Amino acid sequence: xxxxxxxxxxxxSPMGLLLNIVGVVFGIIFGxxxxxxxxxxxxxxxxxxxxxxxxxxxxxxxxxxxxATYGGSISAILLNCPGTGEAACTALNGNPLAxxxxxxxxxxxxxxxxxxxxxxxxxxxLLFTPILAKFALKFGPAEQFLVCVLGLAVVGxxxxxxxxxxxxxxxxxxxxxxxGMDVTSVNYRLSxxxxxxxxxxxLIPISVGLFAIAEMLVLLTNQNxxxxxxxxxxxxxxxxxxxxLGRRWKILLKSSIIGxxxxxxxxxxxxxxxxxxxxxxxxxxxxxxxxGFGAVDGIIAPESANNAAVGGSFVPLLSLGIPGSATxxIIFGxxxxxxxxPGPKLFNEHTDVVYALMMGLLLSVIIMxxxxxxxxxxxxxxxxxxxxxxxxxxxxxSLFGAYSARNSLFDVxxxxxxxxxxxxxxxxxxxxxxxxxxxxxxxxxxxxLRQSMVIAxxxxxxxxxxxxxxxxxxxxxxxxxxxxxxNLKTNLRGDE
Amino acid sequence: MKKFVxxxxxxxxxxxxxFAQGKVETGAQYPTKGIQFIVPYxxxxxxxxxxxxxxxxxxxxxxxxxTIVNKAGGLGQVGLTELSRAKNDGYTIGALSNLDxxxxxxxxxxxxxxxxxxxxxxxxxxxxxxxxxxxxxxxxTSAEEMFAYAKQNPGRxxxxxxxxxxxxxxxxLEQAAGIKLTPVMQGSGNDSLKAILGGHVDLAVMDKNFVxxxxxxxVVPLATFSDARITPVTEVPTxxxxxxxxxxxxxxxxxxxxxxxxxxCATLTATIKKVSSTDEFIExxxxxxENYRFLDAxxxxxRLDNDYRAVQKLLEEVPGxxx
Numbered sequence: 001x002x003x004x005x006x007x008x009x010x011x012x013s014p015m016g017l018l019l020n021i022v023g024v025v026f027g028i029i030f031g032x033x034x035x036x037x038x039x040x041x042x043x044x045x046x047x048x049x050x051x052x053x054x055x056x057x058x059x060x061x062x063x064x065x066x067x068a069t070y071g072g073s074i075s076a077i078l079l080n081c082p083g084t085g086e087a088a089c090t091a092l093n094g095n096p097l098a099x100x101x102x103x104x105x106x107x108x109x110x111x112x113x114x115x116x117x118x119x120x121x122x123x124x125x126l127l128f129t130p131i132l133a134k135f136a137l138k139f140g141p142a143e144q145f146l147v148c149v150l151g152l153a154v155v156g157x158x159x160x161x162x163x164x165x166x167x168x169x170x171x172x173x174x175x176x177x178x179x180g181m182d183v184t185s186v187n188y189r190l191s192x193x194x195x196x197x198x199x200x201x202x203l204i205p206i207s208v209g210l211f212a213i214a215e216m217l218v219l220l221t222n223q224n225x226x227x228x229x230x231x232x233x234x235x236x237x238x239x240x241x242x243x244x245l246g247r248r249w250k251i252l253l254k255s256s257i258i259g260x261x262x263x264x265x266x267x268x269x270x271x272x273x274x275x276x277x278x279x280x281x282x283x284x285x286x287x288x289x290x291x292g293f294g295a296v297d298g299i300i301a302p303e304s305a306n307n308a309a310v311g312g313s314f315v316p317l318l319s320l321g322i323p324g325s326a327t328x329x330i331i332f333g334x335x336x337x338x339x340x341x342p343g344p345k346l347f348n349e350h351t352d353v354v355y356a357l358m359m360g361l362l363l364s365v366i367i368m369x370x371x372x373x374x375x376x377x378x379x380x381x382x383x384x385x386x387x388x389x390x391x392x393x394x395x396x397x398s399l400f401g402a403y404s405a406r407n408s409l410f411d412v413x414x415x416x417x418x419x420x421x422x423x424x425x426x427x428x429x430x431x432x433x434x435x436x437x438x439x440x441x442x443x444x445x446x447x448x449l450r451q452s453m454v455i456a457x458x459x460x461x462x463x464x465x466x467x468x469x470x471x472x473x474x475x476x477x478x479x480x481x482x483x484x485x486x487n488l489k490t491n492l493r494g495d496e
Numbered sequence: 497m498k499k500f501v502x503x504x505x506x507x508x509x510x511x512x513x514x515f516a517q518g519k520v521e522t523g524a525q526y527p528t529k530g531i532q533f534i535v536p537y538x539x540x541x542x543x544x545x546x547x548x549x550x551x552x553x554x555x556x557x558x559x560x561x562x563t564i565v566n567k568a569g570g571l572g573q574v575g576l577t578e579l580s581r582a583k584n585d586g587y588t589i590g591a592l593s594n595l596d597x598x599x600x601x602x603x604x605x606x607x608x609x610x611x612x613x614x615x616x617x618x619x620x621x622x623x624x625x626x627x628x629x630x631x632x633x634x635x636x637t638s639a640e641e642m643f644a645y646a647k648q649n650p651g652r653x654x655x656x657x658x659x660x661x662x663x664x665x666x667x668x669l670e671q672a673a674g675i676k677l678t679p680v681m682q683g684s685g686n687d688s689l690k691a692i693l694g695g696h697v698d699l700a701v702m703d704k705n706f707v708x709x710x711x712x713x714x715v716v717p718l719a720t721f722s723d724a725r726i727t728p729v730t731e732v733p734t735x736x737x738x739x740x741x742x743x744x745x746x747x748x749x750x751x752x753x754x755x756x757x758x759x760x761c762a763t764l765t766a767t768i769k770k771v772s773s774t775d776e777f778i779e780x781x782x783x784x785x786e787n788y789r790f791l792d793a794x795x796x797x798x799r800l801d802n803d804y805r806a807v808q809k810l811l812e813e814v815p816g817x818x819x
Binding site for chain 1 (some may be wrong): 499502503505509516544545548549552559565566567568569573574605607619651652653654678680681682683686687689690691693694695696697705706708709711713783784785
């Protein structure tokens, strides 16, 4: 118990507070800028932590992670350029709301959902890490495969009216994920002998191109007059937001749970949590017809899920030493440099540092909400900036973000090419989100399936029985079934 | 007109960002400006963490910035291709992992550099891989028990691995012990850890650093692939002791593009030796579970040549080892 009290004094010390605030603010900025995200931000600030007291270093990085996850929603709502893959679903409803003059409303819901989801994830992490870690281990290749299938089934919720175009989009994404080295056979695929293609296509330049650059190209070719969005913006009180969130508590809770659980599974991150919770929200929401046109549930679900995943991703890291996401993998590095090996011993040997990180994350959520809410008015001013300035700024920042993913000029080229592809998609009404989903999930789905096949063969089992006859698999199969049935019902009802 | 303005503004902004360069100072002694250090692996991994430690120490010694640039992909191929094509003026250097490097040269297609495209400057660490077993599920507490079972049940034991080095080690082990295992390829050591802790595979080959992480969780180290017992896990026997003649080790080598002037190479090697041999540095390495072992340019080349010949021999005797 006294560890928690010690942790409080650490996080509320002047240095601890300052670093937390710095982390969160930087995180929000990184998240909002297209192409940059929490991973890049944490990698950039990592060297600064080498000479710091480890508790302080972790407080700062944790704050950055939390802030960046929320930050993506800002550009998603205002510019239709999700700053991170985790904000892709937020753009689907946030931007239409902004165009209807409801930007403040969308931003308020985004930050408060992020806050509540984030809080949920961190509290679960605080209370249940050991149990949850054991639970996470039970997810082997068979279960992970089914989680990926569940994610892919969400495509049905993202498709809109034209099913064929939706399938095309996700197939396109799946093919993109194949390019590069295949882990299982250690062979190159679809690389055409090109060294750059051999290392595979990175998600960041592609999503930056398909979302941000394509959006700017659309604006460019639209002969827009001046302001980004001409609809006058209504005010929307924070209190009203809170009351609404209270009414919609079911979806908030469900999405937070989904986010936390997916965050706990190593190898999956905020993006997958977002898509799955979005799909589930659409299936069960009363506003489901509004999804894609400005449904508030369509913001609450993804934003709470991705921030809940932050807390979740620390569960396997702190208890088993296995990072739950790419960002927490880099934070792993921050621990090892100080000689702390993440794993079962970490809790016992460095309890103070672990608690400082956990408590620090709680505080980061609060800071994030305060910064986000007070910044809403400032953020919406972006809408008044002339497109003359927005377009070059976003394109330049996006290309910069594309480069910084892997320090590769090739990725800049990829971003430009996919910007054009995205423009074509948008002009022909092919949905872009399924392509991104396909890209995120393609490799993971295939890898887990093939590993399951290898293990099943070694055990002399039929692949079907290996995957299906396990307790967790059965639960997942039921969820997949529910999702598919839900999507079928919505699509067969005709008008969307 | 508006579109023209937008285009010009975009080009200007992008150019500023892309072409931003560090300051170049005039002076005589190397180094006179910042050095780029290419790490051909992702940030946060073992090679990356160690090289960041080294780069920081070199920075303090040389008085110029030594910036780590991560260029991951293809088991180091992407980063090393870039390094081999970089200007050989001593301002771009890099690191590689010995077996990954050699295996790429032997088994990958379209590799645009070869063994002689790099100057090998030195090495500071040595580590080895260990065969772990999930003793809760398999009941194995020693290598002998595993071998006995494997001989009776060819192909039934699954072993999680990450990377071609482990594939080579498993192939050598199969050859030496006359057994057949089923490798399950993962993306990283952490994936193998998760697979074996969760009981989804029977065995795993991972770095010795995971011994601390698996303690008390039903996973035990059976034996190590190094030629002698390795600290800090000196309780783990070597396969060699048990009668199977396999010996592999992993060490990171600092490299520069071919043709980098000899004096600069010598300066770099000497700097690395100086900064890594301090008590403080060795202590920091130990905190990262890395064993300090310095090799200078000739020594590291000799060892690499040895590894090269060993892999060559393996491929001659077992051509399908890496499929």
